[in-house]
Amino acid sequence: MITKTLDIQTIRKDFPILQREVNGKPLVYLDNAATSQTPQQVIDTIVDYYQNYNANIHRGVHTLSQEATDAYEAARQKIQKHFNIAKAHEIIFTSGTTQSINLVATGFTSFLKEGDEILVSAMEHHSNIVPWQMLCERTGALLKVIPMNLDGELVMEEYHNLLSDKTKLVFCNHVSNALGTVNPIEKIIDAAHKVGAAVLIDGAQAAPHIKADLQALDVDFYTVSAHKMCGPTGVGMLYGKEEWLKKLPPYQGGGEMIAEVTFEKTTYADLPHKFEAGTPNICGGIAFGAALDYMNSIGFDAIAQYEDELLQYATEQLLTIEGLKIYGTAVHKTSVISFNIEGIHPYDIGTIVDKLGIAVRTGHHCAQPIMDFYQIPGTVRASFSFYNTKEEVDKLVEGIKRAKNMLL
Incomplete structure (x- = not known):
């Protein structure tokens, strides 16, 4: 080709x-690894939203609300297509990778017990370390580290040695923000699944450079921040396999994430709304879609x-x-x-x-x-x-x- x-x-x-x-x-x-710059096409999308159809979504019968809802959900579908995600409701809009990771870490609190083990690579961003340390403090699980060598590569032999039937979760970035290393996530995911562990891949640094096929990777969770790939700050996405998202409890309570509320009991909405409490970053989500359009056009x-x-x-x-x-x-x-x-x-x-x-x-x-x-x-x-x-x-x-x- x-x-x-x-x-x-x-x-x-x-x-x-x-x-x-x-x-x-x-x-x-x-300084593109910290945040990329924003093209005029995405800036125009942001201006167009606020000038022409700024309204809250999913709730209104009036025209502006319907237009905003359609544009927001169209962005979700663009993300679905870009990352080859099986179902649109497996995409949760978040404020970015940090919130996405914290959502999963909080949700796993009820799934882990003392003596369980979770693995994290030695080259993680703090946002893919601290939430898991907090999870271990809540549950008594043990955090173990996949070592790296002087070239800035993970020592895969040691990773395989660390895996056991006690391993419940594995966390690794797709690309190191500090070193640029592209990690062998296909091998990491496959080995973890063989011992029954779930895998979260921090894709924040990879997304501007690599078009990840999430179905082919068979990853359980994958995170992205829009501002790393020509989009606005304050918005990102968490991909989660439907089976996991159904198991995890809601991360926040509020409007939009409910099916029915009484003072005696609340039932939760279906995916993805179960994890999208409150008014989201509507403009940010729409602009995220525009950023994907722009990068794919190149x-x-x-x-x-x-x-x-x-x-x-x-x-x-x-x-x-x-x-x-x-x-x-x-x-x-x-x-x-x-x-x-x-x-x-x-x-x-x-x-x-x-x-x-x-x-x-x-x-x-x-x-x-x-x-x-x-x-x-x-x-x-x-x-x-x-x-x-x-x-x-x-x-x-x-x-x-x-x-x-x-x-x-």
């Missing part, structure tokens, strides 16, 4: 923010190919800087590079390159156990999207060289 070539300069015109200056310099935005194969070119080019250029060390050298990576320069704190580098209009992330990236593993305080992280260019990579390299000369 021939992958189409992206017209990057035309794509960049879709993103108004890329035309601005920061500190008198053209913006070079390389094509995920083309995005992956171009971003891999950027990754390889940036890696080669950064390694020309003496004293620079990259953390996370897995064979399978997305377009994320975490690095340090010997003798310089990452925060200082980030501060100086910001003066040159270059946005990178510094710190532990909400993945402190990874930094502890490497025995470092944090890293500088440059993360690339399909609207970035090799010329921007060159500016980053020159900016880091300038920072190095100032700080050493």
Whole structure:
């Protein structure tokens, strides 16, 4: 199959923010793993909603409510198609990946007992660690860690050794936010299912780069945040197999998630409304659908190919800087590079390159156990999207060289 070539300069015109200056310099935005930028097509969708059919959904008989409901549910169907999900009601709209994980962790409280075990990988974001620690505190279950090696890859032999009939849940990110590692989730899911364990995959970092087929993966839960893939903040989705979503108790009580309420007893609504209490982020859900439309119009194969070119080019250029060390050298990576320069704190580098209009992330990236593993305080992280260019990579390299000369 021939992958189409992206017209990057035309794509960049879709993103108004890329035309601005920061500190008198053209913006070079390389913090895409934290949040991606938003194209005009998605911005227009947001404006259109508030200008033309802003109304609450699912409850009103008037025209605006019906229009808003139709647009919101159409977005759910776009998500269903994009991720190849069997049933639309297996998609729960949430505020993002963090809420999605907490929903599942809270729901499993009644399913676990003392002595049960849950596994989490060593390269997780805090949002895929802390909720499970809280679950263990509530239930007496044990949290065990799948180790990683110096290349930033999971030690799969140890994972298989950790699995047992005591294992009830396995949690792993599809892609590491701090290192860019693409984890072998197919093997992780298959092995967990063989011992009867359920699996939640944090797909927040994968979704901008990889079009996951959730039926093919046979995963039990999968989470995504819209703002990582050209959508708005404050909205995301939890996919859950119907059998699990029916078992889990409601996460929150309120309007919309009920079938009938009396002061004696409440019965809950069918999926997905059982988990969607209160007025949702209606505009956000609709814009999430628009973001999927936009990215699919470009094509995920083309995005992956171009971003891999950027990754390889940036890696080669950064390694020309003496004293620079990259953390996370897995064979399978997305377009994320975490690095340090010997003798310089990452925060200082980030501060100086910001003066040159270059946005990178510094710190532990909400993945402190990874930094502890490497025995470092944090890293500088440059993360690339399909609207970035090799010329921007060159500016980053020159900016880091300038920072190095100032700080050493």
